[in-house]
Amino acid sequence: xxxxxxxxxxxxxxxxxxxxxxxxxxxxxRIIDVMLVEDEKLYFCTARGKSFYRQLINSGAVAVTAxxxxxxxxxxxxxxxxxxxxxxxIDRIFxxxxxxxxxxxxxxxxxxxxxxxxxxxxxxxxxxxxxxxxESHSMGGCDIKEAGFEITDNCIACGTCxxxxxxxxxxxxxxxxxxxxxxxxxxxxFENCPVEAIIRK
Ligand code: SF4
Ligand code: SF4
Numbered sequence: 001x002x003x004x005x006x007x008x009x010x011x012x013x014x015x016x017x018x019x020x021x022x023x024x025x026x027x028x029x030r031i032i033d034v035m036l037v038e039d040e041k042l043y044f045c046t047a048r049g050k051s052f053y054r055q056l057i058n059s060g061a062v063a064v065t066a067x068x069x070x071x072x073x074x075x076x077x078x079x080x081x082x083x084x085x086x087x088x089x090i091d092r093i094f095x096x097x098x099x100x101x102x103x104x105x106x107x108x109x110x111x112x113x114x115x116x117x118x119x120x121x122x123x124x125x126x127x128x129x130x131x132x133x134x135e136s137h138s139m140g141g142c143d144i145k146e147a148g149f150e151i152t153d154n155c156i157a158c159g160t161c162x163x164x165x166x167x168x169x170x171x172x173x174x175x176x177x178x179x180x181x182x183x184x185x186x187x188x189x190f191e192n193c194p195v196e197a198i199i200r201k
Contacts, residue, residue: 001124001135003137003138004040005124006076006122006123006124006137007041007122008037009068009124010034010037010042010064010066011034013068014033016031016064016065016066017030017066018032018062019063019065020055020059020061022055028055030052032044032052034066035096036093036096040139041116041117041118041139041140042064042076042116043115045089045090045093045113047111047112048112056080056115057082060080061079062080063078071127072127073124073126073127074122074123075122075123076121076122077121078117078119078120078121079117079120081115081118083113083114083116086110087110090109090110090113117139118139119139119141120139120140121138122137122138123135123136131168133182134181134183135181147185147201148183148185148200149183149199149200149201152175152198153175154195154196155176156197157172157173157174157175161176161189162176164189164192165188165189167182167183187200
């Protein structure tokens with residue numbers, strides 16, 4: 001999948017969990033509609049009175065995730081900005097999502113502010129296949145931070161990690177290796193290696 005495919009999947013699910021951090025550093029999450037996806041950007045809106053709005057303005061960051069019926073998850077974590085041309089974007093959002101007129105009839109729509117996620121790490125995680133499959137993409141030139149584990153040259157090829165891997169994604173060799181695209185990041189190999197040859201990325 002490309003970045004656009006991942007964003008298109010979020011748009012087709014539409015109701016996604018959007019997470020922010022509040023003024024006390026506590027995580028907050030709520031369901032928000034993905035209103036538009038185009039040019040590798042994700043658009044949504046919220047009302048100026050909401051805590052969500054203040055948290056977006058204060059931190060400039062958001063994380064979004066949703067799961068489809070095939071157990072595929074897309075996660076987007078990155079930076080958000082409020083769009084300058086409020087009337088244009090809110091009108092476009094209502095055009096593309098007419099059900100919004102039921103919630104904000106007439107000019108009440110202009111209490112809403114449009115936002116766009118313009119730079120983020122995008123991850124697709126497929127739990128509906130065996131072994132599981134994951135891939136990461138960059139949106140807007142965002143650096144991709146690799147997670148998970150890797151096996152170092154200290155490996156003595158004992159085979160313990162392979163025997164405890166729930167996804168069978170560790171291959172034998174003089175130095176064993178992990179197929180990161182099939183790894184759960186569970187850490188079972190890491191905890192069981194007798195010589196601490198496995199490190200967290
Ligand atoms: S458990 Fe550690 S030493 Fe044994 S094969 Fe795996 S990485 Fe190598
Ligand atoms: S972290 Fe878990 S899934 Fe990934 S290689 Fe290690 S044991 Fe296997």
